[in-house]
Amino acid sequence: MNKNPRKSTLKDVAALSGVSVISASRVMxxxxxxxxxxxxxxxxxxxxxxxxxxxxxxxLRGQATELVAVxxxxxxxxxxxxxxxxxxxxxxxxxxxxxxxxxxxxxxxxEAVLRDMLTWNPAGVILSxxxxxxxxxxxxxxxxxxxxxxxxxxxxxxxxxVGVSMKESGxxxxxxxxxxxxxxxxxxxxxxxxxxxxxxxxxxxEAELERLGAPLVTxxxxxxxxxxxxxxxxxxxxxxxxxxIDAVFFANDDLALGGLFYCQAQGLDVPNxxxxxxxxxxxxxxxxxxxxxxxxxxxxxxGRRAGDLIRARISGADAISDxxxxxxxxxxxxxxx
Amino acid sequence: MNKNPRKSTLKDVAALSGVSVISASRVMxxxxxxxxxxxxxxxxxxxxxxxxxxxxxxxLRGQATELVAVxxxxxxxxxxxxxxxxxxxxxxxxxxxxxxxxxxxxxxxxEAVLRDMLTWNPAGVILSxxxxxxxxxxxxxxxxxxxxxxxxxxxxxxxxxVGVSMKESGxxxxxxxxxxxxxxxxxxxxxxxxxxxxxxxxxxxEAELERLGAPLVTxxxxxxxxxxxxxxxxxxxxxxxxxxIDAVFFANDDLALGGLFYCQAQGLDVPNxxxxxxxxxxxxxxxxxxxxxxxxxxxxxxGRRAGDLIRARISGADAISDxxxxxxxxxxxxxxx
DNA sequence: ATCTTCGTTGGTAACGTTGTCATTACTTTT
DNA sequence: AAAAGTAATGACAACGTTACCAACGAAGAT
Numbered sequence: 001m002n003k004n005p006r007k008s009t010l011k012d013v014a015a016l017s018g019v020s021v022i023s024a025s026r027v028m029x030x031x032x033x034x035x036x037x038x039x040x041x042x043x044x045x046x047x048x049x050x051x052x053x054x055x056x057x058x059x060l061r062g063q064a065t066e067l068v069a070v071x072x073x074x075x076x077x078x079x080x081x082x083x084x085x086x087x088x089x090x091x092x093x094x095x096x097x098x099x100x101x102x103x104x105x106x107x108x109x110x111e112a113v114l115r116d117m118l119t120w121n122p123a124g125v126i127l128s129x130x131x132x133x134x135x136x137x138x139x140x141x142x143x144x145x146x147x148x149x150x151x152x153x154x155x156x157x158x159x160x161x162v163g164v165s166m167k168e169s170g171x172x173x174x175x176x177x178x179x180x181x182x183x184x185x186x187x188x189x190x191x192x193x194x195x196x197x198x199x200x201x202x203x204x205x206e207a208e209l210e211r212l213g214a215p216l217v218t219x220x221x222x223x224x225x226x227x228x229x230x231x232x233x234x235x236x237x238x239x240x241x242x243x244x245i246d247a248v249f250f251a252n253d254d255l256a257l258g259g260l261f262y263c264q265a266q267g268l269d270v271p272n273x274x275x276x277x278x279x280x281x282x283x284x285x286x287x288x289x290x291x292x293x294x295x296x297x298x299x300x301x302x303g304r305r306a307g308d309l310i311r312a313r314i315s316g317a318d319a320i321s322d323x324x325x326x327x328x329x330x331x332x333x334x335x336x337x
Numbered sequence: 338m339n340k341n342p343r344k345s346t347l348k349d350v351a352a353l354s355g356v357s358v359i360s361a362s363r364v365m366x367x368x369x370x371x372x373x374x375x376x377x378x379x380x381x382x383x384x385x386x387x388x389x390x391x392x393x394x395x396x397l398r399g400q401a402t403e404l405v406a407v408x409x410x411x412x413x414x415x416x417x418x419x420x421x422x423x424x425x426x427x428x429x430x431x432x433x434x435x436x437x438x439x440x441x442x443x444x445x446x447x448e449a450v451l452r453d454m455l456t457w458n459p460a461g462v463i464l465s466x467x468x469x470x471x472x473x474x475x476x477x478x479x480x481x482x483x484x485x486x487x488x489x490x491x492x493x494x495x496x497x498x499v500g501v502s503m504k505e506s507g508x509x510x511x512x513x514x515x516x517x518x519x520x521x522x523x524x525x526x527x528x529x530x531x532x533x534x535x536x537x538x539x540x541x542x543e544a545e546l547e548r549l550g551a552p553l554v555t556x557x558x559x560x561x562x563x564x565x566x567x568x569x570x571x572x573x574x575x576x577x578x579x580x581x582i583d584a585v586f587f588a589n590d591d592l593a594l595g596g597l598f599y600c601q602a603q604g605l606d607v608p609n610x611x612x613x614x615x616x617x618x619x620x621x622x623x624x625x626x627x628x629x630x631x632x633x634x635x636x637x638x639x640g641r642r643a644g645d646l647i648r649a650r651i652s653g654a655d656a657i658s659d660x661x662x663x664x665x666x667x668x669x670x671x672x673x674x
Numbered sequence: 675a676t677c678t679t680c681g682t683t684g685g686t687a688a689c690g691t692t693g694t695c696a697t698t699a700c701t702t703t704t
Numbered sequence: 705a706a707a708a709g710t711a712a713t714g715a716c717a718a719c720g721t722t723a724c725c726a727a728c729g730a731a732g733a734t
Binding site: 009010011021022025026029031053054055056057058059060061062 | 689690691692693
Binding site: 007050052053054055056057059060065067070074075076078080081082084085088095097098099100101102115116117118119120121142227228229232254257258261264265283284286287288289 | 344387389390391392393394396397402404407411412413415417418419421422425432434435436437438439452453454455456457458479564565566569591594595598601602620621623624625626
């Protein structure tokens with residue numbers, strides 16, 4: 001199995017079909033002005049030899065790499081896989097491919113991964129959020145292709161940004177809880193709050209609650225990766241600190257879901273004893289009963305637009321009107337508030 | 338922003354530090370036998386110029402690409418992101434990177450994506466399942482690097498395989514339901530059963546139920562991608578066909594979860610009126626109440642091993658004892674059976 | 675003092691493709 | 705029928721790196 005004396009190259013194809021290497025090249029990449037006869041000869045030879053293009057060689061000569069570096073914090077919740085689905089669909093039909101890296105919610109790791117990625121000379125870069133190390137910014141300042149920062153639009157984009165406002169998200173959660181009459185509100189986060197986007201939401205919500213006259217009672221930040229189990233643990237800790245809390249908002253739906261089940265298991269009445277709000281609008285949380293009150297983020301759409309922007313830029317459309325695409329979020333009122 | 342007159346190359350670094358290009362190259366890739374003086378000169382020059390390696394050029398000369406092609410069906414449930422997390426961790430410390438493609442549970446798409454991927458001359462290939470088109474097999478037969486097929490081990494691997502047995506999974510589900518006393522058992526699938534692995538499980542379960550004398554009553558295959566909503570719809574259809582069903586097993590946990598909530602909403606007693614079994618062991622389904630009876634698949638571990646195998650092979654360890662790594666599954670008995 | 679050996683450095687030639695320009699063959703125009 | 709285009713093909717060099725081999729000097733062996 002798996003032996004190949006030597007891969008055949010354009011040279012072989014050219015030799016077999018009796019044409020020049022460059023003509024063979026033109027046929028293989030569908031360049032214009034090729035006679036039908038030539039095309040057929042070359043295509044047949046290529047087929048006989050099982051010829052495969054070598055894009056490494058092509059990229060070296062041609063500069064453009066047709067690789068898009070995508071750096072996400074993690075795959076452990078649905079957010080980034082959904083974004084990548086969108087990117088994949090946007091890139092379909094182009095020759096572009098995603099090369100993947102994970103930063104684990106750590107800016108220094110992001111920097112290292114980016115440094116490595118750039119050695120592949122990618123055509124574009126997609127990364128998460130607007131916060132990066134100075135070295136990351138420096139590297140990207142010298143990068144000549146499109147750069148899209150996804151998820152967060154509260155701040156200055158390096159180049160292009162697609163996402164939703166964390167500030168708006170946090171504020172919306174705070175207002176909703178206040179309007180529904182809750183006054184003793186707490187927060188549960190995870191990842192040691194290294195996820196800057198959830199931190200921004202918490203801060204915005206806290207500020208809004210302050211403004212409304214119902215300041216955040218307390219918060220529990222779990223150090224672990226977010227999961228339902230950690231959400232349950234978080235609520236448990238919260239209630240141990242203060243049993244009079246009447247609402248909890250979570251960094252995301254996974255945590256909230258765990259919190260919800262914990263409360264139910266404890267015999268608490270949700271939302272009368274305690275109200276719960278998540279973030280993201282995962283469909284799993286919309287199929288349970290009571291449905292989780294949460295904020296729907298257009299994750300697929302964000303990925304899709306990011307991919308579209310990369311393509312647009314690469315194909316020369318330099319005139320992208322808005323550097324920042326601010327997408328809308330939507331409060332999904334469920335039965336937990 | 339984003340202009341770069343010209344990226345500096347090894348030649349520039351060599352010129353600035355007054356050494357030969359090849360020496361600069363050796364310093365940049367930590368080759369042995371470099372004097373300290375030379376190393377320092379070169380590193381300083383590289384820093385001054387902001388030199389970045391160009392691995393496209395390096396790969397062309399050196400053959401090895403340090404890219405691993407990863408083709409998964411979809412990112413829409415947790416299975417493949419979890420596997421990719423495992424791969425990423427396994428690849429950490431090497432210079433290898435994942436290049437991503439999605440087949441959408443379609444063998445022809447897989448073929449097209451693979452064809453494209455191979456033009457990047459990857460060092461290894463990871464793909465899902467053991468079923469591929471003839472053309473895919475043909476391409477892979479000519480591929481010289483390691484090939485790992487993940488998730489399924491029921492069949493012959495092209496090269497290496499890591500996963501669990503679908504047959505064993507299906508049989509285990511059937512036995513469990515039978516042992517718990519259920520006799521009127523039905524099945525709900527999705528993706529139009531284009532996911533061959535869930536099909537294999539269904540077939541195995543069906544055979545075992547037949548053998549045990551409690552043949553499958555009926556099954557509903559939804560055409561859509563699997564989601565809780567589709568699972569709920571599936572159960573609804575099932576109960577419309579036959580109200581006497583006493584147990585349902587699902588192609589996966591997402592469907593089962595939706596089914597569970599649907600049954601609860603309909604006022605059915607789970608598991609007394611109807612028992613439910615999922616597949617995968619997603620943690621979200623283990624934090625709800627009742628916990629979902631399901632089969633835990635070691636997804637992260639599968640990715641991890643796949644990555645380890647790729648690395649081992651690339652670094653010359655040709656002596657991999659077992660071509661197929663058959664990992665264990667585990668029945669998680671929850672409150673739904 | 676001469677011969678090895680080894681650590682260190684350099685020169686040359688690829689790797690497989692494609693951009694650029696040149697050339698040939700074939701139309702169309704006047 | 706000559707001039708002027710245009711379509712089709714080819715030659716060459718280059719992209720930035722590294723494999724391979726050669727060469728140098730210094731240290732150790734004889």
